[in-house]
Amino acid sequence: MHIASSTGSEPGSTARPGQEGDQQQEQPIRLGKSFRIGLSGPPGVGKSTFIEAFGMNLLSKGHRVSVLAVDPSSARTGGSILGDKTRMTELSRDTRAYVRPSPSRGTLGIVLAVNILSAGYDICLVETVGVGQSETMVADIVDMFVLLVPPAGGDELQVAPQWGMKKGIMELSDLVIVNKSDGALVDSARNAQIEYTSALKFVKAISSHWKPKVIRVSSKGGPEGGIDKAWDAMKEYFDIMESTGDLQAKRGNQRKIWMWRQVSSELLDLLNEDTQVREMANELESKVLRNEVMSGAAAHQIVQRFMKGMSSS
Ligand code: GDP
Structure with missing residues (x-):
């Protein structure tokens, strides 16, 4: 991924004055038109708060961002809890971003939606709220799979065995983000970071060129909250995977x-x-x-x- 100076005239750059602050502008991602990032985590971990802050941060860097929320329950209920416009309000209102709920036409509809969105937006975030199957499905669509986890000590990780510590989801994860690392939660966020880092040592690496990382952020912490750290880790992953050919190989396998x-x-x-x-x-x-x-x-x-x-x- 190439970082360049101001690209205010990039296609789709319809930023409103005052939105971009002093952020350095980056070139849109070119490979296959888009960087597809899957985001998963248990309800309440802060996925929509993170995506709102992260998405706005990416827009301020000159990227075009789409968010596709994959909600397995929508197929059954006919509606999507993620269609609720109160989620990610700022991002939903911004003309440079596109937020849409789960497509209704099953899993193949999701692949189609990701492909369509990838044509117009250089960063496509695919959020999943499901436990189990939907994670694997999303991991088979995206370039990078990111797991959001809450701050917790070792005991709490045991309390929710279906999340995080479960080997399956750890095996899918290229990056683990401990969210809510702020205020009184900083210490337990540090504990969680240590726990997940050691848990990852026992997980088979997906690529020989990338070792999954665990970072801490506060999605509500503004510029000091570490959202940039999350993007740095994702960019690093993208650059390594692209330059080694692993990304192209991964996409080929996914197409298969x-x-x-x-x-x-x-x-x-x-x-x-x-x-x-x-x-x-x-x-x-x-x-x-x-x-x-x-x-x-x-x-x-x-x-x-x-x-x-x-x-x-
Ligand atoms: P989701 O269900 O994973 O989408 O979680 P939400 O984004 O709706 O967040 C759940 C709750 O956690 C809300 O009350 C948020 O305000 C809160 N929250 C989200 N991120 C943070 C954070 O970084 N720090 C703190 N302290 N609270 C957060």
Whole structure:
């Protein structure tokens, strides 16, 4: 990533006077048009507060920022809690940024949305509130996966085993940010930093060129809150990954993963459209529920039935 002096005439630079302060202007990111950053963390950790502060900071540096909030519950409820405009109010109002809630068309809709947003915004933040599956999915879309964690001592980390200390999510994380490192919470934020740093030592590195870091920030701390440290770490990651070719390789692998997900999704659609298969699947579902047929055997029968239908058509 190349840092340049003032780029006020960059495409899309519609900054209002007085918004940019004295910040040095950076060149937009060129590789594949966008730097995609996934942000995850438990509810209440401060994701929207961080994205608001971080996003505004990036805008002041001359970047164009989009935020896509991936909310797995929206698929079920038909609405998105992240669509609430009270979140990230400043960023939502800024013409240089684009904040949108979870796309409704499932996981492939999210990939499409990220690709579209990446064309117009050089930094694309993909926020996820889900626990489990949505993290893996987002990690398969973004260039860098960032985990936000609350300040806590070792005991508290044990209290929430599904978060942070869980190996799975640590393995996905390229950067861990201990948020709320301010006031009375600074000491426990330091403890958390130490805990996560040692936990990361036992996690297999994703790239041989990047060792995940743990930093502390205060999203509410203004310029002193360390938001710049977060961006420095992300830039460093981007530069290393790009110059070593790891980023291109990662994107290639991700495209491969999504190709196969698309194959699965299209095959499932075809399968569901076949009424005979559907009828058989309904029966088998009931049997699997009652534990009368093993799930693997049922799946095999469904696929066999589908193939038979295909070959006779
Ligand atoms: P989210 O659910 O992860 O999006 O969390 P929010 O951004 O809504 O923040 C949850 C609460 O934590 C709010 O009351 C915030 O004001 C507070 N909060 C967020 N970041 C910080 C921080 O850096 N320091 C402190 N002290 N509070 C914070």
